[in-house]
Amino acid sequence: MKKSLSVLLVLLLALSFIIAGCSSNQPAPDEGQADNAKKEAPAKQPEEQAAKETKLLMATGGTGGTYYPLGGAMAETWSNHIEGLKVTVQSTGASVENIRLLSNKQTELAMAMNGPAQAAVQGLGDFKEKVTNVAAIGVIYPEVMQVVTPQASGVQTIADLKGKRVSIGPPGSGTASAAVKILAAYGIDADKDITKFQDTFADAADKLKDGQLDAAFAVLAVPAANIIEISTATPVDIVDIDGDGLQKLLDSEPAFAPYEIPAGTYEGQDELGKTVAQWAVLYTQKELSDDLAYNLAKVMYENTDEIAAGHARGNQITLDNAIKGIKPVPFHPGAVKYYKEKGISVE
Secondary structure (H helix, E strand, O other), rough: HHHHHHHHHHHHHHHHHHHHHHOOOOHHHHHHHHHHHHHOOOOOHHHHHHHOEEEEEEEEEOOOHHHHHHHHHHHHHHHHHHHOEEEEEEEEOOOOOOOOOOOOOOOOOEEEEEEHHHHHHHHOOOOOOOOOOEEEEEEEEEEEEEEEEEEHOOEHHHHEEEEEEEOOOOOOHHHHHHHHHHHOOOOOOOOOOOOEOOOOOHHHHHHHHOOOOOEEEEEOOOOOHHHHHHHOOOOOEEOOOOOOHHHHHHHHOOOEEEEEEEOOOOOOOOEEEEEEEEEEEEEEEEEOOOOHHHHHHHHHHOOOOHHHOOOHHHHHOHHHHOOOOOOOOOOOOHHHHHHHOOOOOOO
16 A cells, blocks of 8 residues: 555656646747747838838919920820839929029929029029029920910001000019010010010910910920911911011020011911020929939930830930030039030030
């Protein structure tokens, strides 16, 4: 009996050691896996991917003009060809406003006429202080001033606009800035000598058709769809900018150059139109990285067919015009690098 009791005690003691061993403080499998996971590189999260995307805002113009839809086509092309880049376009009052937006760092890219940009870096005209942080990427297309008048208005020259109802373009636009200078070259004060309207050209076109305006200034590509539309309902003339007034304008405003509109471009326009042009230019902030400025220039000039598929004016983006009318605005170093590769000197 005593022997059996001793055996039983030995068995119970052995069993207690086994149970103690099984319940020792070893890490649970899931804890061990968690420790190992901490040592592994974490998976890329969506917000980390988004952080690597570069977003640029581009100031353009009114939705009824050329800048806004053309800017949209350019933005899409850049986004398609430059990895990690997303360009968004913004409708604005156009050139003068756009340069101000750039100078205030409220946009990274801007389309603007070369004249207002030149005035900005010199602190002239619409700009009371010099703008110092703006640089040019390159010319987009020629900006042609077209002064449209119904044939029934009797307006034949710029001088004839005195005392007339004239739309000079939206406030803050390059059109309005240019119109004031053109009128002044012919001795007309835009604030005193005309009944001044400041419509978008889409609105001015309606007023011309309805007989509410005698003339409207518009900086548009040639031919301009809005002018074609007017001419189908109302015979129009393109008022010539020539003679002594033209010479005075060219002497005082070197951003302008003479430009001819072929006869027959518009219904009722039977003679060669004599006017002036400036250049639509892509501008940016000087702080933009050189690599990004380089790629913006490269993609813009080497994918014109793709841009033109989105807006017909894309076919006027050419390297032949790329550096015209830019100075004294400085070129961005990234754009200069691209031009040097193409054998174009900006000196």
